[in-house]
Amino acid sequence: MRKISFDFDDTLEFESVQLYAKSLMNIKNQDIEIHIVTSRYENLKSYLPVVWPNGHANLYKVAKELNIPNDRIHFTNFTNKDSFFIDKDFIWHLDDCFHECLLINRNTKTKAINSLNSDWIYKCNELLNIPNE
16 A cells, blocks of 8 residues: 655645545555645644634545545644654655655655645656656
């Protein structure tokens, strides 16, 4: 099974990224396992309600729509994500934060791809050996 992951806020929360994730699940014989790795605190009491007034409701809603089980949702509790990936075997992680991408690429085997770059789909497909159209 090949593991990939998406940041949630300002990445997988967007419909265009969700459509890409759905397209990966529809490719036969790819054995792709999708995870969500978010900087959010797992414990909602750590949040300021102004920041995320609905807590994790939208995150869990999107995960359910994409058939991502709860055990594939990982909260880093606002520690740098490279510490999550350091001993994991993920092909890539898609994130909108330049700093997180830099640390993941510098300190882990996981390839971090910045979702703010226009060629992110191309890079994701390339690492998965999926032909780009």
